[in-house]
Amino acid sequence: MRIDIITVLPELLESPFNHSILKRAKEKNLLEVNVINLRDFATNKHKQVDDYQYGGGAGMVMMIEPIANCIESLKSKQDYDEVIYMTPDGELLDQPITNKLSLLKNIIIICGHYKGVDERIRNHFITKEISIGNYVLSGGELPAAVLVDAIGRLLPGVLNDESSALFDSFQDNLLAPPVYTRPEKFRDLTVPEILLSGDNKKIDEWRLNQSVQRTRERRPDLLNE
Numbered sequence: 446m447r448i449d450i451i452t453v454l455p456e457l458l459e460s461p462f463n464h465s466i467l468k469r470a471k472e473k474n475l476l477e478v479n480v481i482n483l484r485d486f487a488t489n490k491h492k493q494v495d496d497y498q499y500g501g502g503a504g505m506v507m508m509i510e511p512i513a514n515c516i517e518s519l520k521s522k523q524d525y526d527e528v529i530y531m532t533p534d535g536e537l538l539d540q541p542i543t544n545k546l547s548l549l550k551n552i553i554i555i556c557g558h559y560k561g562v563d564e565r566i567r568n569h570f571i572t573k574e575i576s577i578g579n580y581v582l583s584g585g586e587l588p589a590a591v592l593v594d595a596i597g598r599l600l601p602g603v604l605n606d607e608s609s610a611l612f613d614s615f616q617d618n619l620l621a622p623p624v625y626t627r628p629e630k631f632r633d634l635t636v637p638e639i640l641l642s643g644d645n646k647k648i649d650e651w652r653l654n655q656s657v658q659r660t661r662e663r664r665p666d667l668l669n670e
């Protein structure tokens with residue numbers, strides 16, 4: 446999968462994809478992430494990408510021209526399945542959306558700043574708008590990194606045990622069961638005996654039970670879906 450991220454702060458996206466699971470995804474050529482500096486597509490000599498808003502009021506707005514030029518330049522080289530704008534008034538990101546996006550081949554992600562982007566970009570160039578939560582951040586870079594991480598770990602072959610993402614929280618509308626590792630006993634704190642039993646069938650049953658119980662306690666809304 447190829448993900449092109451358009452940003453005015455490429456430095457913010459230097460590190461998130463170069464460690465751990467996403468690094469492995471890139472090394473295995475399962476994921477290609479390109480960070481594109483929007484300023485390279487600015488048309489005036491000051492490399493301006495934002496301007497005052499029509500109608501007055503505080504806060505700059507990202508201009509239509511550099512973003513349109515950037516998207517069109519990318520589209521002249523390959524086709525894209527989605528052009529995504531990260532925005533607090535977008536569709537709230539969840540596991541089903543992430544699952545669907547992980548099946549695509551090429552996507553563009555646009556990071557907003559200041560007051561956001563000129564509405565004409567949203568109306569004519571964007572195909573999907575995604576929010577990572579009901580709060581406002583100062584830029585779309587961290588939301589973009591969240592989205593790429595959530596997608597990247599789902600690509601087949603990225604996680605060591607291919608099925609392991611299937612057992613994470615929110616798949617099947619269930620939260621994940623509790624997990625334990627060595628030592629078996631820390632002070633007087635022990636590990637549930639069933640996990641040491643070696644009986645895989647019983648262990649699976651126990652995990653499912655724990656998942657359902659945890660979901661019922663913490664996120665009953667998931668069970669009602």
Ligand code: SAH
Nearest residue numbers: 531532533557561576577581582584585588
């Ligand atoms: N004035 C806008 C907020 C702009 S915040 C409003 O009230 O809706 C600046 C940029 O940060 C946005 O353009 C967006 O790209 C990003 N951003 C902020 N919060 C976000 C969130 N919860 N989800 C996704 N992107 C977000």
